[in-house]
Amino acid sequence: MKILIVEDQVSTGLALSSTLTGLGHQPHLVTSGAAAWDLIDREDWRLILTDWIMADVDGLELCRRIRARRGRPYNYIIMLTCRTESVHRLEGFKAGADDFLTKPVHEEELALRLAIAERILAVQADLEEKNARLEAMAGTDPLTGLANRRRLHDVLGGAWCQVRPVTPYALVALDIDHFKSYNDSFGHAAGDEVLRTVAEILRSGTRPTDLLVRTGGEEFVIILPGMGSNEGLIVADRLRKAIAAHCWPLRPVTASFGVTVASPTAKTVKVSDLLEAADRALYHSKHSGRNRVTHSHFLPKEMSAATERDRQLAGAGLR
Numbered sequence: 001m002k003i004l005i006v007e008d009q010v011s012t013g014l015a016l017s018s019t020l021t022g023l024g025h026q027p028h029l030v031t032s033g034a035a036a037w038d039l040i041d042r043e044d045w046r047l048i049l050t051d052w053i054m055a056d057v058d059g060l061e062l063c064r065r066i067r068a069r070r071g072r073p074y075n076y077i078i079m080l081t082c083r084t085e086s087v088h089r090l091e092g093f094k095a096g097a098d099d100f101l102t103k104p105v106h107e108e109e110l111a112l113r114l115a116i117a118e119r120i121l122a123v124q125a126d127l128e129e130k131n132a133r134l135e136a137m138a139g140t141d142p143l144t145g146l147a148n149r150r151r152l153h154d155v156l157g158g159a160w161c162q163v164r165p166v167t168p169y170a171l172v173a174l175d176i177d178h179f180k181s182y183n184d185s186f187g188h189a190a191g192d193e194v195l196r197t198v199a200e201i202l203r204s205g206t207r208p209t210d211l212l213v214r215t216g217g218e219e220f221v222i223i224l225p226g227m228g229s230n231e232g233l234i235v236a237d238r239l240r241k242a243i244a245a246h247c248w249p250l251r252p253v254t255a256s257f258g259v260t261v262a263s264p265t266a267k268t269v270k271v272s273d274l275l276e277a278a279d280r281a282l283y284h285s286k287h288s289g290r291n292r293v294t295h296s297h298f299l300p301k302e303m304s305a306a307t308e309r310d311r312q313l314a315g316a317g318l319r
């Protein structure tokens with residue numbers, strides 16, 4: 001495997017490097033702690049053999065820096081040292097070393113320690129992969145496979161995060177019309193099928209880089225990076241038409257849309273304000289007859305201020 005050797009005595013480093021090559025590994029030698037740190041920060045080095053005593057960044061400091069990083073794969077660090085007293089080893093362990101090899105390094109001992117390192121790194125890689133899968137699952141809606149509200153907030157930086165993006169993005173909110181009555185008439189399994197199909201229509205009508213979210217029930221949010229008002233409206237209307245035109249087996253299904261835009265030039269707003277603006281536009285689409293798209297900029301004044309009343313009407317079954 002790839003092994004980074006950090007050794008300031010070039011002859012010692014070269015000897016170690018040749019031993020590792022002989023054992024079937026791919027060693028790379030750097031002759032200072034600072035150079036090692038620079039490389040570790042830029043590239044993925046899972047297994048590191050480092051000298052303890054070095055002029056600039058010593059082995060202990062290198063260990064501390066590596067362990068202080070967050071969200072990076074685990075690095076297995078073996079310290080090379082002449083110090084054999086347990087008090088020194090304890091210091092090394094505290095700094096983050098996994099193992100020690102006494103100088104001069106014997107080949108058999110080295111091979112043994114590397115076998116242990118490889119085993120631990122394999123277990124670690126397996127754990128990291130499982131964690132990544134769990135993380136993805138925690139951000140996914142199981143019914144539709146789209147992202148969920150948690151993932152939306154992770155991406156946007158949380159409800160209270162200030163929005164002033166470097167490039168604009170359009171935010172589309174949509175809600176399936178009369179979904180409750182669909183569920184009541186045909187049952188929840190049929191309702192779930194509608195949700196899955198709508199998700200599929202949204203997927204095929206957007207780019208892989210767009211974020212599609214089922215925020216709850218029959219509500220969805222789409223983030224369209226790089227798109228302004230016009231493009232956002234065009235995409236929303238295309239999706240609206242695609243849903244209405246789909247060959248629904250039990251009865252026609254439509255959805256109402258609201259569009260808003262986060263712009264680098266607009267005054268800063270909170271993520272929650274942005275979601276609310278799209279939601280207000282969506283309510284306006286519901287009030288004006290459903291199966292339509294409204295932009296938050298074109299809402300009548302009283303409508304923009306009437307969120308609370310709209311929510312009450314929605315609660316009374318207007319959706």
Ligand SMILES: [Mg+2]
Pocket residue numbers: 007008009051052053054
């Ligand atoms: Mg040294």
